[in-house]
Amino acid sequence: MDLSELDKDNTGRCRLSSPVPAVCRKEPCVLGVDEAGRGPVLGPMVYAICYCPQSRLADLEALKVADSKTLSENERERLFSKMEEDRDFVGWALDVLSPNLISTSMLGRVKYNLNSLSHDTASGLIQYALDQGVNVTQVFVDTVGLPETYQERLQQRFPDVTVTVKAKADALYPVVSAASICAKVARDQAVKSWQFVEKVQDLDTDYGSGYPNDPKTKAWLRKHVEPVFGFPQFVRFSWRTAQAILEKEAEGVMWEDSAAEEQEGSRKITSYFQSEGLQARPPHRYFQERGLESATAL
Amino acid sequence: WNADESAVEKQRIHVRPATLQDAAPAALHFLPCEVLASRPAPVERFFSPAIRQGADGLQVSFRGRSMRGEEVSVPSGLAGFVMVAEEKEEGLIGKQDFGDSENNGEEQEQEPLERGFDRFMGATGSFSSFTVWGLETVPGPDAKVRGALAWPTLAAAIHAQVPED
Numbered sequence: 152m153d154l155s156e157l158d159k160d161n162t163g164r165c166r167l168s169s170p171v172p173a174v175c176r177k178e179p180c181v182l183g184v185d186e187a188g189r190g191p192v193l194g195p196m197v198y199a200i201c202y203c204p205q206s207r208l209a210d211l212e213a214l215k216v217a218d219s220k221t222l223s224e225n226e227r228e229r230l231f232s233k234m235e236e237d238r239d240f241v242g243w244a245l246d247v248l249s250p251n252l253i254s255t256s257m258l259g260r261v262k263y264n265l266n267s268l269s270h271d272t273a274s275g276l277i278q279y280a281l282d283q284g285v286n287v288t289q290v291f292v293d294t295v296g297l298p299e300t301y302q303e304r305l306q307q308r309f310p311d312v313t314v315t316v317k318a319k320a321d322a323l324y325p326v327v328s329a330a331s332i333c334a335k336v337a338r339d340q341a342v343k344s345w346q347f348v349e350k351v352q353d354l355d356t357d358y359g360s361g362y363p364n365d366p367k368t369k370a371w372l373r374k375h376v377e378p379v380f381g382f383p384q385f386v387r388f389s390w391r392t393a394q395a396i397l398e399k400e401a402e403g404v405m406w407e408d409s410a411a412e413e414q415e416g417s418r419k420i421t422s423y424f425q426s427e428g429l430q431a432r433p434p435h436r437y438f439q440e441r442g443l444e445s446a447t448a449l
Numbered sequence: 450w451n452a453d454e455s456a457v458e459k460q461r462i463h464v465r466p467a468t469l470q471d472a473a474p475a476a477l478h479f480l481p482c483e484v485l486a487s488r489p490a491p492v493e494r495f496f497s498p499a500i501r502q503g504a505d506g507l508q509v510s511f512r513g514r515s516m517r518g519e520e521v522s523v524p525s526g527l528a529g530f531v532m533v534a535e536e537k538e539e540g541l542i543g544k545q546d547f548g549d550s551e552n553n554g555e556e557q558e559q560e561p562l563e564r565g566f567d568r569f570m571g572a573t574g575s576f577s578s579f580t581v582w583g584l585e586t587v588p589g590p591d592a593k594v595r596g597a598l599a600w601p602t603l604a605a606a607i608h609a610q611v612p613e614d
Contacts, residue, residue: 162501162510254513260585350494379490381512384499388513397512403485404512407584441596449460449534449568 152231152337154247158346161195162251162384167337168244169235171283175242178204179288182280183326184273186293187219187334189265191361192368192390194342196253198272199245199334201326202285207240211325218322219331224339231336234329243333244279246272247341250387257389260408269295274308281309289313291327293320349383351375363392376400461567464532468571475531475574478518479594480511481584506587507580518582519589524598531574 182202302316359367507518
């Protein structure tokens with residue numbers, strides 16, 4: 152898979168896709184949606200769609216695609232190249248969501264949680280297929296959160312296609328299995344060849360699985376703490392594991408939106424009994440509004 | 450305001466004039482958060498390479514939070530310096546060097562230096578603009594720091610001699 156677009160800039164979102172097979176513009180198509188790398192504290196999350204004409208579904212099944220989790224990395228690579236050989240009737244597209252995009256979404260002033268991010272990304276990819284002229288009639292999605300509400304939302308957004316959202320859809324529908332293989336191949340390759348934005352000293356690429364409970368991953372996180380900046384952007388700062396390590400091993404940081412809450416806390420009751428006369432007069436509003444204070448000592 | 454001045458510990462600050470001429474240009478970033486420590490940080494390795502030019506200004510993230518930034522110039526007639534104070538006793542050791550005659554000595558007989566009262570500072574960098582970052586949005590024209598930069602000009606106007614008619 153050619154990830155050179157991602158290597159150029161991996162701080163945001165990156166979309167990659169195959170050309171649309173001509174037959175997919177004419178014949179009614181099934182489309183599967185799946186994701187890889189949702190749980191890990193390291194690296195991107197990848198969302199993928201895969202589609203083919205309903206009439207060729209048997210040919211896709213004949214490739215023996217299966218849930219990507221039950222396949223070895225080699226088998227996934229092999230299946231993906233077979234799908235590439237079948238590009239006259241199989242198409243795919245994917246979104247690589249960088250760890251930086253995930254962190255900044257989840258830690259925004261208005262929190263944008265991972266489920267919403269996932270749902271919106273999946274909708275975006277289905278819309279992309281439609282915009283490219285793929286004649287999508289049926290969509291199968293591996294669920295994130297409750298399948299019923301997710302299905303309802305997608306069905307509302309795409310009233311002209313039949314949407315099926317199910318847990319374990321990647322094991323039930325070959326077109327979702329195919330999507331899961333695309334996603335996993337891209338995620339594995341992206342992690343392996345990750346271009347660090349930072350100039351990290353003594354970079355260790357033995358991350359372990361990237362899952363927060365993997366001792367190797369935890370050791371990697373601890374080793375790469377930078378006291379001021381925290382971690383390289385390869386780390387999802389919004390993960391509890393990452394935050395816990397920062398709390399212990401990095402300097403504290405107060406943001407303007409977190410500070411406001413604390414300052415407005417109640418005054419100590421004894422403060423009302425203290426003579427006001429001892430307190431210095433606050434500076435004029437002109438200076439307060441500009442964050443200026445007079446300094447009398449260094 | 451002068452009512453409580455007696456309660457405040459005061460210091461006399463001396464600037465090392467030579468350091469102002471030697472100060473190399475520095476890249477400065479003004480963040481919308483406070484790092485609860487004062488220590489060197491590898492800005493050139495961790496922060497600068499991550500800055501991108503987006504549609505709505507510069508963008509970067511710090512500790513997983515998104516920031517938008519813009520370049521702010523130091524007002525004309527002013528110069529920016531990064532000043533570092535010397536340790537309390539440093540300036541007092543050895544000969545008492547009051548700036549090389551820069552002291553336009555009219556107002557003061559050179560008073561002897563006092564421990565704890567006299568402090569020295571020198572410039573470690575100079576700048577004519579810096580990057581102001583806002584949490585998720587560009588700080589914009591209403592940013593506090595822009596207002597603060599307008600004060601020196603106003604102060605000069607207020608304190609200038611008014612010609613008598």
